[in-house]
Amino acid sequence: MLKEKFLKVLLELPNRRFISYLLRKFATSKMSKVLIPTYAKTYNIRLDEMEKDMKEYHSLHDFFTRRLKEGVRTVDIESDTVVSPVDCVVEDFGIINEDKQFTVKGKHYSIIDMLGKEERTHKYEGGQYFVLYLSPSHYHRIHSPIDGEVVERFELGTKSAPVNELGLKYGKSPLSKNYRVVSELVHNGQHVAVVKVGAMFVNTIHVTNESQAFMRGDEVGYFSFGSTIVLLFEKGSFEIDPAIHYKQDLFMGQKIGKLVSKLK
Template identity: 30%
Template structure:
């Protein structure tokens, strides 16, 4: 049983003050401003220096990128880089649940009474996360895991299991930070921030893949439905555009995906929450909050 009658571990006072101020600022407009900077063209002769400095500052491994630094015309294009062939591997075992991203484990466990763990002393509702009470009911008693991506990580999101996408949803919202301080301090953070999600139906039941946006750009693009992205072009996206309302999409015929197929991309962000139907997926009991994971790493198994 989840417990919520103990106090959360709050971040230092300076962080709480900064987060309180940020809640009062126009996060979407500020993030769009950062997005314009990330889309600024970098002259070819400066790309090695500029992008190399960024990679060193955040700890990104540029040697894993598909292309040399001088091939990326903007910071956003480098941030959303594809990996070189062979940089990641996928489990041979067809029943393995694979990590959809590079990142770190936030929280994991079982959904109880419709709630997931955000941090110590902080729970939030799966119905609010999915913005769909009927869909949320399917996941009661199932496993969940939260994966946080830092700026150094590879930021494309891949299918953790094979199946078909019949439903997807975009939920506009806040663009608050999702670092450890914010997760500890802000109630309902993942259900409050803007997010793009899809549900994959397959032999492992249904899994919700929820990409949560964050402060600083906050764009998420959909590889499973490229027509949803705007404006048109290589750096198109679904989220953090003015005037959008919550929107659900249903696909007939369904969109087939194999384990490992790219399904979404973060353009400077954030966190992925995986939610599973009960009785299908068992997470690796050795996983714990703070563990680093890599794309394709086995996180558990289904069946």
Template identity: 30%
Template structure:
């Protein structure tokens, strides 16, 4: 399966460099692979073991090789490649603030991460989530009937990070963090190769639900989702804190991952090109802090 993304810098649709693409296709499209997925790869112990390796000094050489093999832009880093202590130190790297400038509009909504994005004007009416005719179950995702009712007919941004990306994420809006809740689960891949087979992996994965109250009283839910080899989701703000758009919200440790941002009905309007591509669905390549839409 070819994974295509739209690159706004070139104005072209490009094929994504998917890490271990053939292995993902085997796990999520082959009966034997499905057995391995169920017994090993979705389990926390597998990602925990990978995480242990990524924290060892011996993994530093793999980080340097990974940077070189994938031509990751070293000039964005605040450290030199040889200064990383281990693979996770590289993976959770900081980058220079000036390379991810914040869009200037007073009502702007930012992209929360370097990611591939899909946006939907009305969650309840959309059926183009990574594959045609896949319905998104908001109540199962949020694990809260009342909260799901509040966000019914709201708009949503799905931001998918791959292992090549900068894995710190930023606030996409300003407001007050009023609640946070961890939701336990497995660690399936969030790559379209997997999600095109079963969108419910988003509902089954480990995730952290954050609720941000906007200045106009509307609510935004920011849900950080773990995935295969991502057993750790770290948030820097505490409940009750005032948060500012563009500030670093937290980070994922080693692996691919995903952020789902949901706005109440009538609170947000996303970029028209982003909405149009999402209906295909073709993901929109973003850099953290660039504009994704506007608050209404």
């Protein structure tokens, strides 16, 4: 019980810069390895899916950023499909309004703030957004949601406030203020912004693939601790799968919708 309580404090504590530094140092140290079995039990990690045996991970961070065995996730191959880039929970989805904003948990988010420059946002006015939350129980590798070419990559923000349900409800716009790594992809002339939002620790989004083109399901990076993905679609370019619903659990590679010809 003591180990479990300590682990939850470690992963779910409201963030402060000095605390983040201390927690990062511990989680990446060999000392943290003793918590791996407790972590796996507390968060019901699917041990049979892991690439390596639990004893082969050298730290809690090493375990947290684990890869999966080949073939344990199936990527939907239907033409023009958009898939979930991560294992996650559907936190929210909807329409980006004419003021280039959307609302999550009563908080208004400006995609100008989220993407850093107004000129990047015009194409998404009136489009759709998806918010996908990764809890400590999830696999934390990030994959491409579409087949597409990378037209821009950039980093923004310095904060690392929590992005869990309470963080979204009571925090100061963490989706557009936290440290984030943004990739903008294009497929058949249609743009999709993949906004990777860090949390818990500063600058913990690691790019593992700097290719200029991706196939659906290609690994592109990983989160270290705490994380959310926001997807932005152009107006009339995306049809959500009717089976998708709020608070749904998704696996990486699962279909969330498809890209369509934009409305004239």
